[in-house]
Amino acid sequence: xxxxxxxxILLAPLYSAAVITLFTLRWKVLSSFIxxxxxxxxxxxxxxxxxxxxxxxxxxxxIDVRGVLTIPLGLTLDQLSRMMLxxxxxxxxxxxxxxxxxxxxxxxKSRYFAALSLFMFAMLGIVLANNFVMxxxxxxxxxxxxxVLIGHWFYRDxxxxxxxxxxxxxxxxxxxxxxxxxxxxxxTGSVVFAEITPRMSMLTGHPTFLTAVALLIFCGAxxxxxxFPLHVWLxxxxxxxxxxxxxxxxxxxxxxxxxxxxxxxxxIQGSQTALLIIAWIGTITAVLAALIATQQxxxxxxxxxxxxxxxxxxxxxVGLTSNDAAIFHLFTHAFFKALLFLAAGSVIVMLHHxxxxxxxxxxxxxxxxxxxxxxxxxxALMGCPPFSGFFSKDAILALAYKRNMPxxxxxxxxxxxxxxxxxxxxxxxxxGKSRSDIARQSRESxxxxxxxxxxxxxxTTFGGFAFFARNFxxxxxxxxxxxFVPALAIVAxxxxxxLAITVYRNxxxxxxxxxxxxxxxxxxxxxxxxxxxxxxxxxxIAAFFDRWIIDVGAVGGSSRGTLGIGALLRLIQVGNLQAxxxxxxxxxxxxxxxxxxx
Amino acid sequence: xxxLGDYLIVSGILFAIGFxxxxxxxxxxxxxxxxELMLNAANLSLVAFSRFRLQPSGLPDxxxxxxxxxxxxxxxxxxxxxxxxxxxxxxxxxxxxxxxITQLRF
Numbered sequence: 001x002x003x004x005x006x007x008x009i010l011l012a013p014l015y016s017a018a019v020i021t022l023f024t025l026r027w028k029v030l031s032s033f034i035x036x037x038x039x040x041x042x043x044x045x046x047x048x049x050x051x052x053x054x055x056x057x058x059x060x061x062x063i064d065v066r067g068v069l070t071i072p073l074g075l076t077l078d079q080l081s082r083m084m085l086x087x088x089x090x091x092x093x094x095x096x097x098x099x100x101x102x103x104x105x106x107x108x109k110s111r112y113f114a115a116l117s118l119f120m121f122a123m124l125g126i127v128l129a130n131n132f133v134m135x136x137x138x139x140x141x142x143x144x145x146x147x148v149l150i151g152h153w154f155y156r157d158x159x160x161x162x163x164x165x166x167x168x169x170x171x172x173x174x175x176x177x178x179x180x181x182x183x184x185x186x187x188t189g190s191v192v193f194a195e196i197t198p199r200m201s202m203l204t205g206h207p208t209f210l211t212a213v214a215l216l217i218f219c220g221a222x223x224x225x226x227x228f229p230l231h232v233w234l235x236x237x238x239x240x241x242x243x244x245x246x247x248x249x250x251x252x253x254x255x256x257x258x259x260x261x262x263x264x265x266x267x268i269q270g271s272q273t274a275l276l277i278i279a280w281i282g283t284i285t286a287v288l289a290a291l292i293a294t295q296q297x298x299x300x301x302x303x304x305x306x307x308x309x310x311x312x313x314x315x316x317x318v319g320l321t322s323n324d325a326a327i328f329h330l331f332t333h334a335f336f337k338a339l340l341f342l343a344a345g346s347v348i349v350m351l352h353h354x355x356x357x358x359x360x361x362x363x364x365x366x367x368x369x370x371x372x373x374x375x376x377x378x379x380a381l382m383g384c385p386p387f388s389g390f391f392s393k394d395a396i397l398a399l400a401y402k403r404n405m406p407x408x409x410x411x412x413x414x415x416x417x418x419x420x421x422x423x424x425x426x427x428x429x430x431x432g433k434s435r436s437d438i439a440r441q442s443r444e445s446x447x448x449x450x451x452x453x454x455x456x457x458x459x460t461t462f463g464g465f466a467f468f469a470r471n472f473x474x475x476x477x478x479x480x481x482x483x484f485v486p487a488l489a490i491v492a493x494x495x496x497x498x499l500a501i502t503v504y505r506n507x508x509x510x511x512x513x514x515x516x517x518x519x520x521x522x523x524x525x526x527x528x529x530x531x532x533x534x535x536x537x538x539x540x541i542a543a544f545f546d547r548w549i550i551d552v553g554a555v556g557g558s559s560r561g562t563l564g565i566g567a568l569l570r571l572i573q574v575g576n577l578q579a580x581x582x583x584x585x586x587x588x589x590x591x592x593x594x595x596x597x598x
Numbered sequence: 599x600x601x602l603g604d605y606l607i608v609s610g611i612l613f614a615i616g617f618x619x620x621x622x623x624x625x626x627x628x629x630x631x632x633x634e635l636m637l638n639a640a641n642l643s644l645v646a647f648s649r650f651r652l653q654p655s656g657l658p659d660x661x662x663x664x665x666x667x668x669x670x671x672x673x674x675x676x677x678x679x680x681x682x683x684x685x686x687x688x689x690x691x692x693x694x695x696x697x698x699i700t701q702l703r704f
Contacts, residue, residue, distance in 0.1 A: 575700035577629075578621055585617070 005045050006057040006075050009085060010128055012041040013120035020114040028109040035113035036096045039120055043089040050082045059130075071191060074130040076263075080327065084127040084259055087331060088252050091338050092120050094452040095247040098342050101449035102243050102349060112152055112241070119145035119248060126256050131192040132181045135260065139177070139220065142256060143170050146248050150240040162236035169233040173223020180216030184267070187213070197266055204270055214267055214274035217260075218281075225257025225311045228285040232523050234308055238300040242345030245300055250307045250337040255330045258314040262323040269321055279319025283410050286312030288521065290417035294424065295517035297510070298355045299344050302425050306381060307337055309414060316411065317396045320403045325395040332388035335463050336380035339456035343374035346445040346453065347429065351438050357425065358509060362434040366442045369450045371430050373457040378426055380460045382419045382493055388463040390486075398485045412492055419496025427504045435508060605646035612639035626687070626694040630680050637673045641666045 016038030020031045049055055059074035075081075096116065103109050122145055125138030144167070151163030185191050187209065188199040203210045221227065226234035237249045248254070261268065261278070268274055286309045293305035310333050317326035347363060347370060348355055364371040380389035393415065400408035434440040444450065503511055516522070572583070612635060619632025648662035688694055 577696045577699070581621060585621075 003056050003058050006049055006055065006077060006128070009042045009045040009049065009089065010075070010121065010124050012038040012045070013117040013124065017114050017117035017121060020110055020117065025110045025114075031110035032100055032103075032113045035117045036093075036100070038117055039089060039093045039096045042120065042124060043086075043093045046082075046085040046089045049077065050086045053079070053082075063133075068189075069185070069191070071131060071133045073134065074192075075128045076130040076193065077128075080259075080262065081127050083327070083331070085124065087334055088123050088127060089120070091251045091334055091456075092123075092247060094455055095243045095251075095338065095342070098246075098345070098449055098452040099241075099243040101446050102345055103241060106241075108152060112149070115145050115148045115152070116244075116247075119149065119253075123252050123256065127259065130194065132184070133191050135263075136174075136178060136181060139224070139256070139260075140174065142248075142253050143167060143174065143224070146170075146237070146253055149244040149248060150237045152241055152244070153239070156239070158236075159239040162233075162239040166233040166237045169230050170223040173219045173221070173230050175219075176216045177220025177223075180213050180219065183209070183213050183216065193263065200266060200270060203267075207271060207273075210267070211271040211273045214271045215277060217264055217267065218274065218278055221257030221261050221315070222281065223257075224260075225254050225315065226285075226308050227257070227281050227312065227315055228288055229523075231285060231289065231308055232520075232527060235296075235301050235304045235520070238298070238304050242300065242341060242348055245304070246338045246341030246345065249304065250341050251334040254307060254311055255314070255334060258311065258318065258326055258330050261315070261318045262327055265318065265321075265323050268318070275319050275321060277319075279316050279404065279407060282312045282315030282317075282319055283407050283414075284312070285309070286316060286414045287410050287417070288312075290414045290421065291517055292520045293421040294417060295510075295512075295514050297357055299347065299357050299360075299425065299429065300341070300355055302357070302421060303337070303340055303344055306340075306418065306421070307333075309418060310337065310381070313393065313396050313411065313414075316407060317399060320396075320399050320407070322395075322399045325392070325399050328395055329392035332380065332392040332460070332463050335456055336377045336387070336389055336460040339373060339453065339460050340377035340381065342449070342453055342456065343370050343377060346370040346449050347374075347442075349449070350442045350445055354436070354438055357428045359436040360429045360434070360439050361432045361436075362430070363439060363442060364430040366439075367444050369444055369453065373450075373453040374430070375426065376457040376460050378422045382422050382497070383415060383489060384493060385486075385490065386461070388460055390489075394486050394489060397489055401485050412488060415489055416492040416496040419493045420500045423497040423500035424504050427501060428507070432506050602646055602650040606643055609639045609643040609646065612636075612642065624695050624697055626684050626696060629696070630677065630684070633680075634673060634677065637669060641669055644669075 013035075016034050020034055024031045024034065055077060057075040057077055059072050061070065062073045063069065063071040096113075099112070099116065103112055106112060119142065122138045122141035126135060126142060129135040129138055147163045147167040150166050151159050153159045154163070181191065184196065187203055187206075188196050190196055190199065203213070223230045234249060234254065238245050240249070268278065289305045289308035289312060293302050293309065296302045296305060310329070314326045314329050314333070317323075317329065347360065347367065350367060350370075351360065354360070376387065380387035383390045383393040397408065397411055397415070400411050519525070616632045616634075616636035616639060619635065620629050623629055623632065644662045644666050648658050648660065648666075651659045651662075653659055684694060687699070691698065693699070
């Protein structure tokens, strides 16, 4: 029984997705309860698995080509994956419950819950996979469910386009990931993590190859975790329902990239070049996203950019060879970002799907629970001392301080920007005067939505305390930087929030207008130009090929060739019997000549 | 003593006469007759081969002679067919000269 437990975590959501899709699409309430039951089964099993280390899980062989490729279906149950299990299924469970309220009147509620269950299955699969092939399959499945859920309101053009954009953009990264896996398999002959580890010595002799493999695998994380330069899909993904944004595009799926990097850290850490590139990509993403976030007006987009920024911190930590710091931040971030999104969702629902922050204002009075929980999440995101975000961000900052000074400087600047845009969001949405009628008439959300908020706010507040975190991770506390770095971080925090309060207090519209930041550094335009340009080029080449090689060459050539040969042969066709006979005789003579004398 | 070579020379001369007739004469009837001459040249050489290729028992090889019978039969049929076409052609065109019958071309 016990050995089935880990598999049950994985299979319960799959079972739920299958049952809903096949049988209960028509009964929406039943579907939602099946899905919620499944996620709670997963959560409870995860807790059991978490509590008991070294629980065995049966392993099956899936593909076995003797001596060439063996792909088992097995589960990894080390400390990292057990922690992630609890996190994913826990946040998942909270968000399932919240979805009950958020999606109450939705037409496609059954479809939504089926996709949500499928997502849970795929995400837990990523966490549990013990080899690259399984990881990749679940990785793609997660991308697919993300596509389905972003496009949940597919009749809206923006949602359909965003779904496509997310899927295609992440696929670009996934292609690199796949090539990396294949190269690794080629070099070591195995796809199982535990088998590759002892064979790493085969790779360390070829530093260039190792760097290429590490960077290609990192490509997958760049796509999924929305790192620069493949970050463009994440803000658009906010077209999906808000619980989806919270679960997939803030707490779990985008963190899967970081989780994967930590899982394969033994490969990445073999190459200093790769580590440096990864650290800088993370840093660039962090500061880029924070800059863009300061000028956005859509509440969910601001949060999306803040997610990107925080993911940048995590990737930075991986690049600076501290997996513990990355995972610690992933862990706290999952709670506070899910909390922020759910609180934002509560605001959005109560304002009848209004997302423009300049149409809100003064909501602290009408939505008190949402307001308080949002404040908790916001303070954690900024890295305000008593909240969890402070500890994890501080760990990364201290790490950067010790390992790489330029990165530390940029990270500190990002912390300042984070404080700035978070306070801007808070001030504009919750304080001042209401700027529209719907904002004035808003009421607090029902318990099914505020309940999860309160649970998450509790976790956000206490999740970061060192004693609590130590139970999950053995985080090496950076003694040397222990006082200096947090002090700097708090100064940055105070400066950022102070600036934001002075600029945005009691404003009716945006007082600062930075065109470049408002337009997200023109990345979308640049990419569409690039795609347009390459597509035009390819189209021209294809058109040239079609017109000249196919039409003129193959089709026209064969017809013209036939006509030409026909015209030539016509010259012989004179109609004179004796001329034919003469040619016939010549032919016979030639045949005899070749048959007899050759 | 008449040898195989003598027969073949006669046969060759006959064939050449026939071929020349087919090539040079304009009248379809004469062309048809020249064709028959060529067939008979072939027959003659076949019979000669038969006569000069003895079986182990001392008898001639009859296969070639049987072949000759077939050729004679086919030639008879062919002449009948050729004359029929000729008559039909003459009725349509009032001529048997091949120079006047050149419509069968592009």
